[in-house]
Amino acid sequence: MSGIWDAVLADLHRCVSESETSKRRVLSTVWNEMGLQAVLLYRFGQWLCASWKRILLWPVLPFGWVMYALGALVVRRGYGIRLSLSADIGPGFWVGHFGGVEVVNCRLGERCSVGQQTKVGSAQDVEGPLVGNGVWIGAHARIMGPVRVGNGATIAPGARVTKNVPERALVVGDPGRVVFRGYDNTQILPRA
């Protein structure tokens, strides 16, 4: 429970910096950022999964699942963002614009960012991608199948990752190739 709340705060602080957090600022950010709404809904789904073990909550949980299903429908059909509960997304996740985002059956580390039209995942019965901490995934990028992406790597817009990516590497192109090692992406990660 507390772990999920920490994750929610980390997600929020990717959009609002910690120094300027106020109630009004947080509300306007949640209204403006469609990606943040999708991430918050995903955390709600995670909380529902985790609270299965608490018997006192059983009478409330069906309503929670109905709410989650409705919200997921709106986010998926309206915004075009699909954050499946089969994906394990670490705290501090950030979705840049909206439309065509699919994160399914994979593991993402802390402070990851994805842009629009990004596909991360694999089929349900296959091992999915394993993405490290602080990875920046640009717009239209695709990470499919059982690949590993190291900590602090940067996937350029439009890249298609087919092989394992070392730490702090910059991947460009289709098929993706490492053009630069030791690339520092903390400048482009928003508030990481």
Next chain:
Amino acid sequence: MYSALRWPGRVGALWRALIWVRSTGLLVLALQRVSHRYLLHRAQRGWSAETLVLRILIALARRSIAILTKCDVAELVDVGQGVYLSDRGFLILGPERIGGGTLIHERVTIGVRAGDPGRPVIGENVWIGPDCIIYGNVSVGNGATVLPGSVVSMNVPAGAVISGNPATIVRRGFDNTALRRTLGTDIVRPSMVLE
């Protein structure tokens, strides 16, 4: 102009009304023009009760159009005359300027490079295919042709044809008038262009 661009040969009030109802790209474009005019208006007049009410109305309209079409064309973009946006949506556009007669297909991203405020400039009569990305402080020249699936982060000379990820110039001095007439209703293969 728009009806001729959308469905050539179909004129009349009924067709025009149908086009306005059915064409989501045209709705996005109309709303973008309204909000761009509003931005200029507010820069002149400053904040007042009137501009605040307009701000809220435009924000609501933009959100509903975004959910309806999955398109987001930034307010600050200076869009020229006779621009065609695809009806299939998924456009995230934030260039500095889109020249007149430009044709943009679905699932196209035009925007800044992360951590760099410079915006791309799209020239006139450019044909941009589906699944393209144009980013960074670059300019795409007049009459250029960006083939489907290109990822462009460099300057494109006028009349050039570019393709690939990362993009390279495959031909210079190509006249894309015939290509722009197809309006995305036909499937355009690179071999058709490079003949």
